[in-house]
Amino acid sequence: MSTGILPVVENVDEKHDDSHLESAEIKADDVILGDDLTSKVPHSAGLAVIEQRRAIPLAGKRxxxxxxxxxxxxxxxxxxxxxPIGGPGGNIRQATLTLSxxxxxxxxxxxxxxxxxxxxDISGILTAVTVVVMFVLGPYADYGNWRPWIMIGAEVITWGCEFGMMSIKxxxxxxxxxxxxxxxxxxxxxVGAFYQATYPSMVRDLPKMIQSEEDVLHGLKSPEEHEKLDAYERAKIFNWCNIWGSFGSVVVFGIGIAVSKAVGFADTSALLHAxxxxxxxxxxxxILVTVPYFICMKWRPAQQVPSGYSMWTVGPRQVIYAGKSIVQLKQCLLYLCAYVFLFEAIGAFLxxxxxxxxxxxxxxxxxSTAFNxxxxLCGGAGCAVILYLHRRYDWKVKWIMFVSAIFSLFPCLWGALGSFTHKIGFHNVWEFWFMQVWNLVTSACSSYNVTMISEVAPATKLFMFYSLFNTISKSTGFAGPFITAAIIKQSHGNNNYAFWFLVGLGIIAIVLLYFxxxxxxxxxxxxxxxxxxGYRISLRV
Incomplete structure (x- = not known):
């Protein structure tokens, strides 16, 4: 008997057709590691990581x-x-509305x-429109080779709006x-949603990851070792992103402070000019930090359009597929619920x-620039520390996310306590400095929540599921600003009462995430x- 682990794949139906989702005779017990039938499902996560990428035909070569x-x-x-659209652009938007x-x-x-x-209310309307746009674009992105154009086109629109903001006087x-x-x-x-959805396939196409897959299939390493490497490499790149994004921003914002001081902002006109x-x-x-990736990125093939369908009809079918499969993907559904509550709380808090x-x-x-x-700086330092601890102690992505979510809920509680006192609750400038430093322990949430989606979502459906996560979380974000606005209105302008609603959302998220x-x-x-x-899998020795 061979000592290698080789995939034996039986074709149930030669056509690649999503209708097999309900009729195919595949069960979790069909995934078998070696001859040890007692280790069927609980120990095969590593093989599952490999096999789910090989199941669906692609529209091109890896x-x-x-x-x-x-x-x-x-x-x-x-x-x-x-x-700048979310930094000085957001400040221009609020300053013009408030000062007028x-x-x-x-x-x-x-x-x-x-x-x-x-x-x-405007934030809520914006979210509602974003939901519709993501709901239309997301499902199509898992087919063909055209999806990079979505990110490129959206980025160009962002640049146009940023240049347009310079005309506000x-x-x-x-x-x-x-x-x-x-x-x-x-x-x-x-741009953010499609950028996030791009990275898992890029990481899994690294030479070291391809070699690791081959080592597993030839019995040279265990599936568990590959699964740990896969999770770590996915977490590593987004931690590097956060580290670079944070320390790069220190330089960018540091120069921004000097620019602000040099320009001056003594009155309203000078403020807008600044x-x-x-x-x-x-x-x-x-523009300088985005264009190089557009030049260097590989246009990775997505799935082939199923036989009998056109590119224009696969989008709605993707939505139907998501509705059917989300029931099968119970852990994905559970994290989706936790994600919705957690980022509704965080988003509305911000x-x-x-x-x-x-x-x-x-x-x-x-x-304002100094706060950023x-x-x-603290966020980058926090990501560097957690990346070291992840590698040193081999922590699971789920538990890093869980602990960072608890830390992320603390600012909501801090704001809620301001309902009873002006000593804390974001009534004083020092509190905003403190919250910037608190980013040391909350920064992992921004990198590991992205990694968690790729932990629970199908590898061939990442664009749809990243869009789904963004869409559903944004749809609750559509309600959140209106609810918090209503709370503020009912409390006669006391902003702090709205934080209690967010504390409740955060607690629900943490409980769901635990499971x-x-x-x-x-x-x-x-x-x-x-x-x-339409396949049955049996990974046998």
């Missing part, structure tokens, strides 16, 4: 990842941290509303500022937090993908 592609991907991440209504109220939706309520242009901010925000969200200058400074940087921050520092661009600098089993998720994905392709 593309080996290069060092240039890897490191330009990391370079690209600075666009997420230093994107000095009494703090404005006519909105047929009533006299607090400006902060309107800001949150007076607070009376608040409508234009909000439209540009919203359009740029939608485009940036698309932000326009910052937009002119940050936008070329965004919306309120940044409103309070800008009001507390009176829109001072120097202090300190937060990114996610990533090993079982990988088995579920392999079973689902092979069943969909």
């Amino acid at each position: 593309q080996v990842a290069t060092k240039w592609e890897y490191w330009t991907f990391v370079l690209f991440f600075l666009n997420s941290n230093a994107s 209504h000095p009494d703090g109220f404005m006519n909105w939706a047929g009533a006299r509303q607090p400006v902060n309520t309107v800001l949150l 007076d607070v009376s242009q608040w409508q234009t500022a909000n439209v540009l901010w919203a359009l740029g925000g939608i485009a940036l969200t698309i 932000y326009r200058v910052l937009m002119a400074y940050y936008t070329p940087i965004a 919306s309120i937090y940044f409103i309070l921050q800008l009001e507390t520092i009176h829109y001072n661009p120097v202090i 600098l300190v937060g990114d 996610v089993d990533t090993d079982k998720a990988k088995i579920d994905c392999a079973v689902c993908e092979c069943g969909r392709a």
Whole structure:
């Protein structure tokens, strides 16, 4: 008997047709490691990682990842941290709206509303539009070879909005500022979602990962060793992204502080001028860090369009597939629920937090930029530490995510306590400095939540599932700003009461996250993908 582990694949139906999802006779027990039938499912996560990528035919050959592609991907991440549409662009949007209504109220939706309520309502509307766009684009991206064009096109739109922001010279242009901010925000969200969905396949196409797969299939290493390497390499690149994004931002924001001081911001006109200058400074940087990846990235093949279907009809079928398979992928569904509650809490927290921050520092661009600098410095340091600990102690991705989620909930509780006192609760400038330093222990959440999606989602459906996660979390984000805005309105403008709602969401997320089993998720994905392709798998010695 051979000592190698070789895949024996039986074709149940030669056609690649998603209808096999319900009818294929594949079960978790069909995945077998060697002759030890007692070790069927619980110990086969490593083989499941390999097999789910091989089950569905691709529209081209596997593309080996290069060092240039890897490191330009990391370079690209600075666009997420230093994107001017979300930095000075967001400040221009809020400053023009707030300063054009000095009494703090404005006519909105047929009533006299607090400006902060309107800001949150606009965020909710933006989220609703983003949901629709992601729902349309996401399902198509797992087929053919065209998906890089989505990210490139969205990035170009972002650049256009950033250049457009430079034309805002007076607070009376608040409508234009909000439209540009919203359009740029939608485009940036698309770029972020597709950027995240790109990296798992790139990592798994690294030469070391391809060799590891071959070693497993020839019995030279255990599936568990491959699974640990796969999880670590996926976590490593996004930690490198966060480390580079943070320390790169320190340099970028440090220069931004000098620019702000040199320009000055003594009055409203000077303030807007300072932000326009910052937009002119940050936008070329965004272009410089994104273009190299667009040049170096490999256009990896997605799935073949199933026989009998056109490219235009596979999108809706992807949505149907997601609805059917999510029941089979119970661990993915569980993490999806945890993800929704956690990032609804974090996202809504940040919306309120940044409103309070800008009001507390009176829109001072120097202090605002300094906050970003300190937060990114601490975030990068935190990611470097957690990457070392992950490698040193071989921690599972799930538990790193769980602990960082608990730390991420603390700022919501801090804000909620401000309902009863002005000593804490984001009423003082020092608290905003403290929260930048707190990024040391929350930064892992921003990198490991991305890795967690690739832990529980099928390898051949990552673009759809990353879009699904973003879409569903954004759909709750559509309700969240309206709920927090309503709470603020009912409390007569007391922003801190809204934090209690976010604390409750965060607690639900942490409880759900505790019960996610990533090993079982990988088995579920392999079973689902092979069943969909019409195959029975038996990995025998």
